[in-house]
Amino acid sequence: MTGVYLAGAFSISALLFFNRKRVINTLLVVTFLLLQITFTVHEYLHINTTELRYFNADALGILLLVTLSIISIPAMYHSYVYLSTKEDNARHTAFYFAAMVMLLTAISAAYLANNIAVTWIFVELTTLSASVLIYHRRNNRSLEGTWKYLFVCAISITLVFIGILFLSFTLHQAGTDDLSFAVLIKKAPELNQFWLRLAFIFIFTGFTAKLGLVPMYTAGIDAKDKAPSPAGALLSSVLMNVGFVGIFRFYTVIANSPLHTWANHVILIAAILSIFVATVYMTKVKNIKRMFAYSSIEHMGIVMLGLAAGGIGYYAAVLHIILHAFVKSSLFFQMGQIYRIYKSKSIYDVGNYFKYNPTGSLVMLLGFFFATAMPPSGLFISEFLIFRSLFEAGHLAVLIMVMLFLTMIIWAFGKNIFKLLFSPAVDFKEDTLEKINPAESISQFVLLGLVVWLGLNPPQEFVTLIQQSIINLPH
């Protein structure tokens, strides 16, 4: 089935690239979504089977694949809404959808890859397809965003490759040349620690470009800002999860070696620095989209804290990454409507949003509560569990520091959102107002509803899957 999916999705992407007709375009996109859903269901029913030698649908892969399939449907819908508000250029539309299908396929394959080299190849593919999406508006600034994203990602993908080479040095001594994660976990205790350390540093640094952590987070911010909002939603949710998959799978290998404590320290430092950077920029950023992007950096920092703390933190980290994808993508989808009303993303030009678009304002308000992890958001549960794990692991100083940062982030986030919702906008002409159809917000409500459901009353199946995905980590 994986072979069918990859072949089908890549040929759909190629057809979209060459097709210029609207009807066929819609038809192809619907076909892709059906293929994506069929594939997801099939993989769910055949959990832990290896296909094509390099793809194994394990519990983590399934969880993230389902997340991706759920988000891909509104992403395609909002793409049509977005493109219909712009003047129609058949060629740009064709590039946009071809790149989006390619991106979703590459991400799905990267989730399921059971070999670090295969993961690497598909992560590289995500960079290339994402840069087409970022360049969609074809102006000076989107060019800048694309160039920076491409360049930083090219360097970080090279760093991951160097990490893989270091890993192969030591694997060779351990008498194997198989780079699959299962073999790595089994061999982990006997690998040479010097090479393993270097490999972890390089692979971790490389994947932070996708995950959005210090030191390589910068390119992602520009990318999410310049990409059209539906594409930005994908970049800040499912694409970040690719980085998580890369780091998490290799962390599982390290956790089974004597370097576990050392790796925890590395991750802890990166996580605290990320939350700190997010706090600094959240308080001064004036662009709403960039603010959401920095909020993602903060959440990824929290996820990494969960990994570093261990215990219940592992469970909470996986839960957090899934719920965050739903919250952040719904905020980005909603951003498209704000831009259509105010024609600006700056916090200075927006205001009184409740008057112009009540449904959208409701999504914004709920999204704010959800993204800052206030109840009934599911993120409250996962963040609470992560803080508990930090407390249990004895990182009291870290916990206090992070909580202070989070308080500042909530203040900064709230200040901007309440300005958007309630304070009147300066120099805003109401007569040219575009009417937004409330039905465009339905998908956001569904996504936010999912966050509540999965957080507060998770189905047993969901809990089992998360527990299975962290089964290889030492408890």
Place this chain on the structure above:
Amino acid sequence: MTNVLLIIFTISLLYLGIAHRLLTYIKILVFQGIILFGIAFIELIQINALNLAFVLLETIAFKAIAIPLFLNYVIKKNRITRDAEPFLSNFISLIIITMIIISMFILSNAIDDSGISKIYFVVALSTLFTGLYIIVTRHKLITHVMGYLVIENGVFILSLAVGNEMPMLVNMGILLDIFASVFLLGIFVNKIGDILKDADVDQLKSLKD
């Protein structure tokens, strides 16, 4: 023989540090491509013939001919001035690159592993960090791409160290090389020259907080 070639490669890094003109950078890249061809030929002679032909073709045709020609074309087309415009003086660059090489030597002493020849490790990591240094201290976007190509050369050397046991990794490195550099340069040729009149990092400063 490989050791001699690797040492000559390292010396080319020092020359890179004091080079002033873009044309010199391109010549150094050609030179490095030819040296890599030699190293790959000596090291990988045991792997199967088709794979070896692919690797050799990549080093000689791609690294030493196609990419430099392409760079030359980009510079001509976008009318980029010939100076590399470093932020730091040549003397400081030379010292920093020497420090990089020395610190890699010291780091390599920490390896308690007889299986891997350390010279690959030293040369590859020195090349990597020199490339990063070139990227951060040069003003033009095209020199950033050249710095990236230097990093790629370093990665290639590192992959040769395990080339005999895992030829798959060498091929992956080549894949990265071709994909990334064609894409980066492709954007350069088509877009940056058209939209930005002067391809300079100062043009790319509007996205910030």
